Amino acid sequence: MSMNVNTRPADVMPPWAKAITLPIILVVIWQAWAMTLPETSPAPAPLKVVQSFVELTASGELVWATLQSLGRVLAGFAIALAAxxxxxxxxxxxxxxxxxxDPIVESFRPIAPMAIxxxxxxxxxxGTPAALTIVAYAAFFPLLINTIHGVSRVDRQLIRAAQTMGISRLRIVIAVVVPAAIPSVLxxxxxxxxxxxxxxxxAELAVGAKSGGGTSGGVGQMMFVFYAYSIDLNGIVVCMIVVGVIALLIDRLFRLVERHLLPWRN
Amino acid sequence: MSVQMIQPKPAPKLRLKGISKEFIAPRTGQRTLAVADFNLDVQPGEFICIVGPSGCGKSTVLNMIAGLEKSTSGSIEMDGKAISAPGAERGVMFQDYALFPWKSVRDNVGFGLRHGTAGAGMAKAEREDRINHFVQLVGLKGAESKYPHQLSGGMRQRVALARLLANGPDVLLMDEPLGALDAQTRLVLQVELLRIWGETGNKDDRKTVIFITHGIDEAVFLADRVVVMSSHPGRVSAVLDVDIPRPRTEEVRLDPRFAELSEEIWSLIRDEAYRAIA
Known part of the structure; x- marks a missing residue:
């Protein structure tokens, strides 16, 4: 009997299981290594990170900082979206x-957000206005470039088809150009x-550096405080994980929205 | 004195008088004469097929009638009025169908009624009835909520036809609408097209059709008159009456007259066709 490719043991594992197997192994190794160090060592260890996470969550600090950062991202994103x-x-x-x-846009585009x-x-x-400026600046270019791409690449034939139905110019923009550009905009x-x-x-890390801590808030600020004041590596690792997980969630959320808004693309 | 009535020739639906089209290449400024001195009168309800070798300017002529391109010289009139811009009274069916990919079958068919002049002032119920009618007519019942990417080539072609008809144009301009289909589907849809055009019905109810094709047998099967074009520049080399009675069925293809006409058209474009691939 021939072996079917789809029934090989490796493929029996669902994708999520594959996605977490290696991280779990690495964390176990990391913990094993940390346990060889003296109790007073400042090196981060998985169990200490978990402990730190629980404390920061229980005190509300972590949730509040995350919400502050997210709020800024949303506000800055909204500005960038409009522009x-x-x-x-x-x-x-x-x-x-x-x-x-184009020359102006292209000469600003390579300037990293932190450079402004x-x-x-x-x-x-x-405070917040400086952070918003940087976020809006960073988010502006991907939005601009993809919107230009979407609008300028609208199938000419669709516009011609609309013209032959006696549809006005303005209406063609609304009913043809905009919907055709939506995938690019998303x-x-x-x-x-x-x-x-x-x-x-x-931005929060850097703004925090100047303000001396405590005033601007957010996850970045929190990391700065752990770095500059309490020298808490476990706290920093908690922040890093939160940043990574939230980035992943944002990405998945947008993909979900895309699939929902564009049922006509498969 | 004889009392024999002299039938006045009806005013043409379309009159193309001395049309020419010159394209100027944007960078080099090189001029190409795509169409030269094109003359044609089309009667109301007439089915005209334009055949000719690739690149003979067939589509350019169609686009000028549609108002999508301007002629360099000459005039195009519909019902005695000069054409200068696209309008819903001249519907176009494009070779690649040009369906809106984000719209369902139903919304594609109703697109012109919703956004264009054809549906202006039309009540919603009337619009819905009209969409239903044409969806049914072209045999798309049951597929209304599908998106174009979910349809076969033949189905897309039907959507494009229903969309064209739903706008109620006086003149149907069809640019190789069956060109992208496989041979069997083509034959089926040729018969369907004649049915939908109203071949079996009252002659006065038929739309005026300009149908571009590179299929000689397709032209003979469909048309009242076949306009044969030659290229470089594109001009009318002959206009043939297809004196095969309607309604036409599959048997027409076995008619000796069908073969004769096909042969005649082929003889007109053969030399150019060979030259093009030489």
Whole structure:
């Protein structure tokens, strides 16, 4: 009897099981290594990280910091969405606008979000406005570029088809160009959300450095406090894990929204 | 004195007078004459097929009638009025169907009624009835909620046809609508198309059709008159009356007249066809 490829033992494991097997093995090794160290060692260990996580959650600190960071990401993302969409539709539909603005956009795009931090702090101080500026700046480019792409690549034939039905120009934009660009815009949103989350943590870390801690809040700030004041490596690891898990959740959420909004794509 | 009535020739539905189209390449500025001195009068309810070698400017002629492209010279009139822009009274069926991928079958069929001039002032119930009617007519019942990517080529073609008809155009402009289908589906849909066009019904109820194809037998099977084009530049080389009675069925293909006409058209474009692949 021939061996069916699909019944090989490795493929019997569901994807999620495969996804967690290696991390579990690594954590076990990490814990084993940590147990060889003296009790006073500051090195992070899995059990201590769990303990730290439980304490930070119980005190509400971690939840509050996460909510603060998420709130900033959402606000910064909203600003970027408004700016990126409107400019993107303009640049995508008018060649004239695109050719004039493209050099400016392309020369700002390589400037890392953190590189505008000095200006943001000087203009807005070390609080939320500076952090929002950085998040919005980071999220703006993926949104803009993908909106331009989506709008300018709308199948010409669909527009022609609409014209032959006696549909007005404005109505064609609303009923044809915008829906046709939505997949690109959603992709841009997902990428933008990812970089926004990356940027907020970095911004809070850096803004925290100047403010001396405690004032601006957020997960990044929390990490800074653990780093600069209590030298708590386990706390830092907790923050890192939270950042990673939330980034993953954001990505999955956006994919879910995409699948839901675009049933016509498979 | 004889009392014999002289039937006045009805005013043409479409009149193409001395149409030419020149394309200018954007960078090099090189001019290409795609269509030259194209003349054609189309009577109301007439089914015209345009055949010709690839690149002879058939689609350009169609696009100019649709108002999607402007002619370099000459005039195109519909019911005596000059055409300058696209309009719902001249419906187009595109070679690649141009269905809206984010719309279901039903919403594709109703797209023009919802957003275009054809459905202006139409009550919702009337619109729904109309969509139902054409969905049924082209045999799409049961597939209304599917999206284009879920349909076969033949089904998509039906959606495009229903969408075209739902807008109630006076003139149907069809750009190789069956070109992308397999041979069997094509034959079935040719018969269907004639049925939907109203071959068996009253002659006055039929729409005026300009149908572009590269299939000679397809043209003979469908048309009242076949316009044969030659290329470089595209011009009318002959217009043939297809004097095969309607309604036409599959048996028509065995008619000696069918073979004769096909042969005649082939002889007109054969040299160019050979030259094109030489």
């Amino acid at each position: 990126g969409l409107s400019l993107g539709v303009l640049m995508g539909s008018s060649r004239m606008v695109r050719e004039n603005l 931090l000095p200006i943001a702090i000087l203009w807005f101080g070390t 992709l841009g949103s997902r990428l933008a959300m990812g970089v926004a989350w990356t940027a907020i943590i970095a």
